[in-house]
């Protein structure tokens with residue numbers, strides 16, 4: 001089982017030459033998970049190009065197989081899925097082990113939980129700590145039975161679905177695309193309309209893909225910044241082709257690395273620029289970063305651009321809480337950028353960071369402390385006092401707590417610190433960005449494992 005994690009493998013980065021060159025980061029993790037899931041739920045064949053072959057997505061693929069999909073890998077990133085259609089899922093013979101993946105497990109609770117089969121979900125020590133009540137509550141209202149659960153509504157847990165789900169209208173208690181998506185996916189097996197109300201708009205990949213596969217989805221404004229998303233249940237989803245754009249959350253690492261490493265000039269090709277994902281770029285531009293959006297074009301229904309990034313003098317800013325959904329996974333790397341800025345950066349409203357792969361507020365703060373960066377946590381805000389370019393680094397190995405983004409963020413920091421930075425374990429990087437270390441080395445980075 002994946003919760004028995006192997007021996008930790010420390011990784012060290014150190015400052016060296018400027019970063020130069022062009023690179024393409026792997027496919028978007030959110031779209032990759034959903035490609036597998038929609039492939040399972042469609043009738044006929046789905047073809048995927050540019051799938052992220054990270055551990056999280058491979059777990060979702062395995063789960064889809066266990067639920068009846070025929071899945072083949074034809075070439076790197078090129079996959080074919082034979083779907084079973086909504087209502088056609090088969091009961092898996094074993095536990096669905098999602099490893100480290102919140103997205104995979106939560107979306108699949110909506111998919112498998114909405115069918116009249118019994119499914120058990122589990123994951124690693126990190127996933128076993130993450131809250132699942134936020135998914136189970138709406139599913140129960142839709143007629144799903146929680147057969148068993150670990151204390152506090154956590155995995156391992158077992159669901160049994162009804163023949164059809166009950167259509168509901170539900171306001172999500174947190175700005176979370178995972179909650180929204182689990183409900184909409186469960187609503188696919190419902191005879192009526194399922195409506196999700198979100199007070200703040202979150203990434204809309206599920207809505208876009210529902211339409212792409214043939215479902216009817218209406219989106220209306222809700223409140224000041226929110227949306228009401230209504231799905232007509234029991235559509236026939238048809239197998240489709242998906243081209244997965246590069247993941248902006250992965251691009252964030254070479255992007256910040258180039259900004260903080262003197263003399264750097266890097267182009268990151270084909271990065272998805274969905275406005276619900278570009279909060280980090282917006283913030284860095286406000287801080288004075290040199291980031292050019294070149295060659296903007298449409299790829300697979302999303303706007304993508306090549307980002308030319310040059311080393312820049314950054315200035316501290318206040319990042320409003322309202323921007324959090326558009327950059328939720330990018331706060332650890334923003335904290336690194338803020339450490340090198342002139343002045344103070346205040347990141348507001350970060351409560352959701354406490355329930356990611358680790359408590360990211362605590363993990364970032366602990367890492368900053370090791371590296372000699374002055375910072376505070378005030379309520380849900382993280383305040384980083386930048387050093388105007390000089391960050392000590394060194395300290396004891398940074399504790400990554402099974403969190404890929406903590407590992408990559410502090411390895412990026414070490415590329416520009418006075419002393420090397422070591423993270424205690426690089427293994428989890430493979431969950432979302434397996435080629436991170438080789439790609440960074442190609443740009444000239446010194447990273448040793």
Ligand SMILES: O=C(O)C1=C[C@@H](OP(=O)(O)O)[C@@H](O)[C@H](O)C1
Pocket residue numbers: 029030031103175176177178179181203328329352
């Ligand atoms: O829907 C998705 O693909 C994701 C939603 C976000 O989680 P929340 O919904 O918990 O905010 C994000 O942190 C995660 O990496 C991917």
Ligand SMILES: C=C(OP(=O)(O)O)C(=O)O
Pocket residue numbers: 100101102103104329356357405432
């Ligand atoms: C929060 C993340 O992922 P997940 O919730 O899918 O584990 C992430 O990738 O930063």
